[in-house]
Structures are given as C-alpha cells and as structure tokens.
Amino acid sequence: MDDRQRFGEVVLPHLDDALSLARWLTGSITDAEDVVQEACVRAYAAIATEKSNPRAWLLAIVRNTAFTWLAKNRPKAVLVTDDEGLFERAGLEMIDRSHDATPEAVLIAKVDAEQLHRAIAALPIAYREPLVLREIEGLSYQEISSVMSIPIGTVMSRLARARALLIQRIGMVGKGKAGAA
Amino acid sequence: MNKPPSWTSREESLLLLNAYLDNELDAASVLDVERRMGSDAALKAEFARLGELRNALSTHVGKERASDALRQRIADIAGPSNARVAPRPRARPSARSFDWRQMAAAAVVAASLASVGTYVGLQQTASNGEIAEIVAGHQRALLATSPFDVASSDRHTVKPWFDGKLAVSPQIVDLAETGFPLVGGRVDVVDGHPVPTVVYKRREHVISLTAVPKPGSKDEGGPPTHTTRDGYSLLVWPGRDFSYAAVSDVAASELEEFVARWRSGATGK
Numbered sequence: 001m002d003d004r005q006r007f008g009e010v011v012l013p014h015l016d017d018a019l020s021l022a023r024w025l026t027g028s029i030t031d032a033e034d035v036v037q038e039a040c041v042r043a044y045a046a047i048a049t050e051k052s053n054p055r056a057w058l059l060a061i062v063r064n065t066a067f068t069w070l071a072k073n074r075p076k077a078v079l080v081t082d083d084e085g086l087f088e089r090a091g092l093e094m095i096d097r098s099h100d101a102t103p104e105a106v107l108i109a110k111v112d113a114e115q116l117h118r119a120i121a122a123l124p125i126a127y128r129e130p131l132v133l134r135e136i137e138g139l140s141y142q143e144i145s146s147v148m149s150i151p152i153g154t155v156m157s158r159l160a161r162a163r164a165l166l167i168q169r170i171g172m173v174g175k176g177k178a179g180a181a
Numbered sequence: 182m183n184k185p186p187s188w189t190s191r192e193e194s195l196l197l198l199n200a201y202l203d204n205e206l207d208a209a210s211v212l213d214v215e216r217r218m219g220s221d222a223a224l225k226a227e228f229a230r231l232g233e234l235r236n237a238l239s240t241h242v243g244k245e246r247a248s249d250a251l252r253q254r255i256a257d258i259a260g261p262s263n264a265r266v267a268p269r270p271r272a273r274p275s276a277r278s279f280d281w282r283q284m285a286a287a288a289v290v291a292a293s294l295a296s297v298g299t300y301v302g303l304q305q306t307a308s309n310g311e312i313a314e315i316v317a318g319h320q321r322a323l324l325a326t327s328p329f330d331v332a333s334s335d336r337h338t339v340k341p342w343f344d345g346k347l348a349v350s351p352q353i354v355d356l357a358e359t360g361f362p363l364v365g366g367r368v369d370v371v372d373g374h375p376v377p378t379v380v381y382k383r384r385e386h387v388i389s390l391t392a393v394p395k396p397g398s399k400d401e402g403g404p405p406t407h408t409t410r411d412g413y414s415l416l417v418w419p420g421r422d423f424s425y426a427a428v429s430d431v432a433a434s435e436l437e438e439f440v441a442r443w444r445s446g447a448t449g450k
Contacts, residue, residue: 007259015247015255023245033251040255071374105226108233113241120242126348134203135238141205160199167230 006047010054011040017055017137018062024132025066026074027121039065056139060147063129070125103171111170119169127162130155194224202231311371311393312417312426316410318369318378319389319428328387329365329380339366343377351377351392351423354446361388361439381439386431388439392423400448405440407433416440420447 001009018039022032039062043050050057111119120128133139133147145152194217200206201214218225247255322328331342336353343350343366355363361381369378371393381388398419405418405427414433417426418440427443429436 004259008256012252012256015252016244019245019247019251029245032245033248036247036251037254037258040258044258075370075373075375103230105229105233108230108237111237111241116237116241124345126345135235136242136244141200141203156196156200159203160196163199163231163234164195167234170234 003044003047006050007044010047010050011043011058014055014058018058020136021059021062021132022066024120024128024136025063025125026069031069031073035066035069036062038069053143055137056143056147059133059137059139060149063147103167108167108170111173115170115173116166119166119173122169123162123165127158127165130158131162131166134159194221195227198224198228198231202228202235312408312410312415314371315369315389315391315393315426316413316415316428318371318391319387319413320411322367322369322378322380322389323387327365328367328389330367332365334363336363339363339379342366347375347377349377349394351379351390351425352421352447353379354443356381356439356442356446359442360384361442383429383431383435383439386429388427388429388431388436390443391426391428392420393426394422395419395424396422398422398424400444402444402448405437407437418444420444 015036018036019029019032022035022039023029026032026035039058042065043058043061046061120131123131129148130144133144139147141152141155144155148155150158194214197206197210197214197217201211206214218228331339333339333342334357336355340350340353346368353363357363361383363379364382364387365380367378367380368375369389369391370376371391376391376393378389378391381390398421400418400420403418405416408415408417413428413430414436415426415428416436417424419425425443427436427440429439431439
C-alpha cells in the first residue's frame with residue numbers, strides 16, 4: 001500500500017475527531033481548520049510511523065500542532081486567565097468545595113448548551129484537553145496518556161479537577177439565576 | 182495506579198470515583214468504590230453530580246463536522262486527486278500564520294511530535310537574549326508588589342500551580358533547611374513564551390530560578406555557567422528537560438551554594 005492509500009485509511013476517517021479536538025484547544029472553528037490542515041501535512045510526512053491506533057496517533061499530532069499554533073498565535077492561551085479565582089481554588093484545594101457552591105445533581109441536569117460551552121471554554125487548557133479527549137473523543141485513560149504524553153495518574157487527577165471545575169461553575173451560574181429570580 | 186503520596190483519602194476517593202464513572206477500574210477497585218459510596222453519602226452525591234455532568238456533556242456538546250472543502254483540501258495533501266483538482270480556497274483573507282509550503286517542507290524534514298514544552302529554546306544553555314530577559318524578569322519582579330504570583334512554601338502547591346498554568350512544571354526542590362526557603366512561583370516570558378520561575382529567598386534576598394523548557398536535556402554534573410548582568414549574578418546549568426537559570430543579588434558564593442544544593446536535591450544525590 002502506498003503512502004497515499006495509507007493516508008486515506010489512517011487520516012481521512014478521523015477528520016471530525018481531529019477538528020473537534022482542535023476546536024476546543026484553539027477556541028474557534030476557523031483556527032481549528034488551520035490546525036487540522038497543518039497537522040495532516042505532518043501526519044502525511046510521518047505516515048510510516050503509525051502503528052496500531054490511527055485515531056490516537058492523529059490526535060497526538062493534532063494536539064501538538066495546536067500547541068505550537070497557540071504558542072505562536074495566542075501565547076497567552078497557555079496562561080488561561082479567564083477566571084483565575086475559580087482556577088486557584090480548585091487547583092490548590094482540589095475538591096474541598098464550600099457547600100454553597102456545590103450544586104445539586106438536579107441543577108446540573110438543567111444546564112443549557114451555552115452555559116456548558118462557556119464553562120468548558122473557561123477551563124485552563126491543561127484540564128480542558130483531557131476532558132475533551134475523554135468526553136467528546138471517548139479515548140481511554142491509556143490513550144489520553146499517550147496522546148498528551150503524561151502519566152495515567154496525571155490524566156486521572158486532571159480529569160477529576162476538570163469535572164470539579166465544571167460542576168462548580170455550573171453551580172455558580174445556577175445560583176446567580178436563583179438570586180435574580 | 183501511581184498516586185502522589187500527598188493525596189488525602191478524600192482526594193483518592195474522588196479520583197477513584199471519576200475512574201469508576203469512566204469504566205477504568207479493575208473489579209477489585211470497583212468493589213472498593215461501591216463500598217465507599219455505600220458508607221459515604223457525600224461521595225454518593227458527588228457521583229450523582231458526575232453522572233449528570235456526563236449526561237449534559239453528551240447532550241449538549243457534540244462532535245464537529247469537517248466541511249467538504251476541508252476534506253478535499255486534506256485529501257489533496259497526499260497528491261491532487263484524479264477526480265478533480267480542488268481550488269484551495271482561503272477561508273479568510275486576514276493575516277494567516279501558516280505558510281503551507283514552508284510547513285510541508287519542514288514536515289518532511291522532521292515530523293515533529295513535539296510536546297507543548299518544546300517550542301522554547303533549542304540551545305543547550307541560555308542565549309544572550311534569553312539571559313537579558315531572565316534578568317529583566319527578576320528585576321520586574323523585585324519592583325512589583327510581590328516577586329511571585331503564587332505564594333507558598335509548599336512545593337506541592339507550587340508545582341500544580343505551574344502545571345495548571347503552563348502545563349509544564351520544573352523540578353521544585355525544598356531547600357528550607359539549608360536557609361533557602363521556597364516562597365512561591367511566577368510566570369516570566371522568555372523568547373516570547375511563558376516559562377515557570379520558582380522564587381526562593383536567602384534572608385531578605387530574592388533568588389529567581391527560571392526554568393526554560395529544553396526537552397531531553399539533563400544534568401550532566403558540569404559546573405554552571407556564571408554571568409554577571411546589571412549587577413545581578415546569574416548561574417545557568419542544564420537540568421532534566423529544562424535549562425535552569427538562577428538570578429539574585431546575593432553574593433556569588435551564596436548563589437553557587439544555592440545552585441549546588443538545588444542540583445544535589447534535584448538529582449537525589
């Protein structure tokens with residue numbers, strides 16, 4: 001099989017996955033298209049290195065391309081500062097949440113798409129990435145570990161923190177609503 | 182499962198709970214989690230929240246669909262298709278950051294599977310320009326209200342702070358017993374990229390330890406490079422995956438002592 005056929009079998013079937021990851025890393029669909037296109041150029045050049053898991057292999061190239069792109073075009077994105085206070089609390093104290101910020105499960109079920117998208121976008125990228133790989137791409141911990149080049153223990157703690165942050169934020173929004181009503 | 186020794190049993194329960202939700206646990210751990218939930222109502226409530234969050238995510242956040250135009254452009258990477266030669270539409274006329282031909286050429290030379298850290302600094306030791314920026318970062322920090330962004334004498338606080346901010350974290354060595362207490366961390370910018378700086382004190386003097394990512398680098402034990410700039414002493418040496426630069430206005434001999442102790446702490450010798 002020549003490189004062109006391999007590219008067709010290994011890369012093309014996973015473009016939606018590649019685009020979804022790039023969209024959540026860069027924050028916009030147009031930037032994501034740029035990143036995916038560049039990642040596919042890299043993937044084609046490296047097509048011989050793909051062994052057994054085309055999707056995880058391609059996603060690793062996409063995330064590395066996205067980070068190079070971010071470093072160049074959005075140097076501040078690596079330093080997500082959307083909600084420092086929220087991040088500090090959850091990052092440093094992990095889960096020791098004050099009870100008033102912890103929403104009931106029923107409230108989480110009522111969150112709307114826009115709130116949820118905003119909450120994900122506000123996550124520090126170090127937490128947003130494993131969350132997207134798990135919840136949107138459906139990768140296993142092992143695959144996330146290999147895509148992000150981090151140990152499985154780190155995958156676990158980042159995922160736990162990502163979810164804790166989302167829940168906390170949904171709780172804050174919900175509470176704000178209740179206050180306004 | 183590799184877990185840091187600093188986890189409390191509460192944190193451990195929550196990590197297990199997430200792994201349980203993700204079907205990543207072996208049978209024995211599943212039993213353990215179910216047993217913990219059985220006796221801990223708060224944990225059970227947390228699991229209900231995590232379950233609702235997962236439902237909400239699958240309801241509201243879907244996959245993107247690649248447009249036909251994008252598919253065609255990407256199929257063309259492997260050589261123009263014989264079906265048709267698709268035009269290469271420029272989606273936006275605005276300033277684009279990629280030069281595709283250059284990218285393709287670079288990709289052929291090396292398909293770089295670089296991690297986030299690798300964009301900074303490729304030389305073994307800091308360049309002149311980097312040294313100037315590192316010293317400037319130290320000077321700015323001294324002028325600011327506080328020379329650090331996160332204040333903590335606990336490396337288990339500072340390390341995750343960097344990890345969350347920059348997704349990279351340098352080695353952090355506790356030297357309090359030898360008179361160089363850790364006081365915090367901040368982010369400096371070197372060569373256009375954010376890099377971690379760990380802040381120590383020597384009496385009332387501030388020592389800034391800036392770590393410029395250099396993947397694959399390691400401490401070979403050679404003597405640090407000594408430079409003086411704007412009245413500050415600066416010692417540079419290679420460490421594991423970072424090039425380290427210590428800047429301070431303490432006596433040069435004290436800065437050397439700091440670096441020697443830090444390196445022996447970092448390499449566990």
